[in-house]
Amino acid sequence: MKDNTRGALLMIGSMTGFTLNDACMKSLSVEIPLFQAIFLRGIATTLAILLLARLTGRLSFSLPRRDRRVILLRTLVEIGAAYFFISALFNMPIANATAILQTLPLTVTLAGAVFLGEAVGWRRLSAIFIGFLGVVLIVRPGTEGFNIYSIYALIAVALVTARDLLARALSPEVPSLTVAAAAAFGVMLLGAGGTVGADWVPMEARHWGLIGGSVLFVVAGYVFSVAVMRVGDIGFVAPFRYTSLLIALIVGVLVFGEWPAPLTLFGAAIVVGMGIWVLYREQVVQRAGRAG
Known part of the structure; x- marks a missing residue:
């Protein structure tokens, strides 16, 4: 199998894992309180990542003080x-x-230009602006489908963008699984704090199955996402990240009986198209820089 083919399959596997993890968590939403679900998944995810890091020898807490501060933040x-x-x-x-969430390539590129001084030409800036117009079509402020949780999703995008910028600030020697273990432990503490004083819902076999599936899928997604960076041409592989939207559409219809409004689909198509264009332009600029 060629490296690009292997990389594309790994990216699809990663996006499938993360999206199915989301589906498992959403399936719990009707019956299990938010913080209880986060806490239980957090325990299992933390243990799974620590075990994986231990088995691969990629667990280290002997890090420079600067890296420890960045990991904490x-x-x-x-x-x-x-x-x-x-x-x-x-x-x-x-x-x-x-x-x-598909706006991440756009927001990370823009944040890199604003906060890290990375060069971003007018073509990519134009694509980012058009992509944000696509987001407006997805959330549609002022319409019946717009609510506070649309804002929550946008806040999550901003925070994930900041998370990715912080990851760039880490030394190359810092093991990725160490960073992931710290993040999983932190999210577990969030769930633990939210359950203090709250009533717990008794867990049934179905609930444990969904928690277990969520952990399996999120760990698989993470492992594949690390592996994909080591094979193939990133310019070829990166656009396959958008398969997560296709998988979410399929899961939404088959599992939750949901189908987005036409304007939402149109906005999503704009976001995906502009994201692919930004990824393409980044590769063009990098190749021109190496040639120069």
């Missing part, structure tokens, strides 16, 4: 992102929440 941002996104996921169609 990144973990706090991850906690906020988890709260806002899962809250949105519990209260809006999965395809809508996933579509808003």
Whole structure:
């Protein structure tokens, strides 16, 4: 199998894992309180990542003070992102929440230009602006489908963007699984704090199955996302991240009986198209820089 083919399959696997994790969590939303679900998933996810890191020898807490501070800040941002996104996921169609999340390549590129001084030409800036217009079509402020959870999803995008920028500030020697373990532990603490004084809903076999599926899918998504960065041409592989939206649409129809409004689909198409264009332009600029 060629590296690009392998990379594309890994990216599809990663996006499938993360989207099915979202589906499992959303399935719990009707019967299990938000913080209880976050806490139980957080325990299992933390243990699974720690075990995986231990088995692969990628667990290290002997890090420079600067990296420890960055990991702590990144973990706090991850906690906020988890709260806002899962809250949105519990209260809006999965395809809508996933579509808003597809703006990440646009927001990360823009934030890199604003905060890190990275060069972004007029073509990419134009694509980012058009992509944000697509987001407006997805959330449609002032309409019946617009609510506070649409804002929550947008806040989650902003926090995930900040999380990714913080990841760039880490030293190359910091193991990715160490960072992931810290983030999972932080989200678990969020769930634990939210359950203090709250009534717990008794867990049935179906609930445990969904929690287990969520952990399996999120860990698989993470492992595939790390592996995909090591094979294939990123310019070829990166656009396959948008398969998550297709999977969310399928899951929304088959599992939750949801189908987005035509304007939502049109907005999502704009966001995906502009995201692919930004990824393409980044590769063109990088190739021109190496040639120069």
